[in-house]
Amino acid sequence: MSAQPPLLLALDLIGTFVFGLNGALTAVRATRLDVVGVVTLGMMTALGGGVIRDVLIGAVPPATFQLWYYFALALGGGLIAFALSRKLHRLEMPITVLDAVGLSVFAVMGAGKAVEYGLGVGPAVLLGVITAVGGGTIRDLMIGQVPTVLRSELYAIPALVAATLTVAAMGIGIYGLSAALVAASACFVIRMVGVHFNLNAPEPPGSRDQRR
């Protein structure tokens, strides 16, 4: 990966830690797991999206396997979630906010890396979204749930907006720290508005009844 501005790198590291924490917490709530299971699911949540992206663009071994601090942050998030799972329930709102930070930064950096590897516009946007939501999707599959991103809450759409803005900015040659922050902020705002108003994307016409 090319050198990143320190602010983006910091946000990316925060996102990795929070995804590890949040993924492990979701696992603890959903099903009975031992420490290996909880920490594994936290790490899969934090690192899974980037690993899928890197495999698809041919950047193997994946970056997170080569940069130990990503690895360590994901592991640390999972261990903290395991140890403090009962206390962390009280911190739901801060965790949701930091999770939205991770979603935003992962979408921007995933799309940017795909463009750097020569992917076209559509695929680069798709890879940005995959980077942002892939880890959580793997976790949901592992615990036997239909992935949240397919089912409810405005989660993939803000990532799609951020990835599109990123690819557009790179296409017209204005990508840099400012553009990245604008793209990430757009994702963050849409996500938080969605959380606040409990919004969802449209369902198929004639769905049997209103959502739960």
Next chain:
Amino acid sequence: MSAQPPLLLALDLIGTFVFGLNGALTAVRATRLDVVGVVTLGMMTALGGGVIRDVLIGAVPPATFQLWYYFALALGGGLIAFALSRKLHRLEMPITVLDAVGLSVFAVMGAGKAVEYGLGVGPAVLLGVITAVGGGTIRDLMIGQVPTVLRSELYAIPALVAATLTVAAMGIGIYGLSAALVAASACFVIRMVGVHFNLNAPEPPGSRDQRR
């Protein structure tokens, strides 16, 4: 991918569209999903098998990420299924027929691409089958179902026949449009006979009771 005869390319494109449509319809029937979920599952069904094949043979980024029309056809199939899900139920038979076309063409072209990339006989046959059934398998995992291909209906076996014929024809140097069409037709006929007579592959000796 090397240049394909126009007829095979046309069938491949039809297969991609129908897999997108059919995958999204299956998703709509099976579980409650929003538009993002339905279209995502349609695209995974249409493109998933080819992506797995390309990752396994080292042809990354996968072809479908570089050829925008595959992408567009899969997306279009998913969107149409989302919009017209209630009306499309009446078209079950045409969709089953087109799905068998997709299965046949994907098995032939998947096996052919694996041979082109230097894979041996067994792996090339396997990759043909993976190309044909991989997308539907990912979709079934995502919606929490045991993959159809593992469970019922003569689905993997016709793909295995088509892939084997393809690899054999390439091995003895008679592969071309005619051989590809023979291989695909064999798959198509077996599949449609299976659908018509509701046939299944044998179950383990002493299964508890007859199938549902």
Next chain:
Amino acid sequence: MSAQPPLLLALDLIGTFVFGLNGALTAVRATRLDVVGVVTLGMMTALGGGVIRDVLIGAVPPATFQLWYYFALALGGGLIAFALSRKLHRLEMPITVLDAVGLSVFAVMGAGKAVEYGLGVGPAVLLGVITAVGGGTIRDLMIGQVPTVLRSELYAIPALVAATLTVAAMGIGIYGLSAALVAASACFVIRMVGVHFNLNAPEPPGSRDQRR
């Protein structure tokens, strides 16, 4: 893959066969599948971990796609399990022992291959564990179960020990047949002690009630 000592190669081949057998048996017990499903799940169990490892380190096509005898052993294990599923239930203990052999050898050889491909310490250990438990995890996902490795039984931890010992031995330059056998034996002993005493890794503090 570089030339392996004959003993390690023999253990690796035994592990592949037993994983194929055991994976298929697990599938037969868990859900209704036809012969295609049972054999497919056996092969996924036997080959899945190594395939994931090879994709992640960029060694594609995966080794098991190029060495036909791995393929044949996995297929043979699955077919035997399909044919003899009722009789094999009586052999549960020998199968558990051979499964532990496979787990041990796969962890050692997976970690060793990752080091050969230039991975760092942490990633190489992780890839050893993925090689050992990846196939069973894919099988469990396919049959709709939360993967055993996440949930119960001391399964990942012995693999982690073997992978760590392997990477350590390579790091200080004493890796060879003896070191490999020590690492594999450590895994095997921990695993069998876990089976004998029905041990599990710790669960989160305040889990709702004692395990099942």
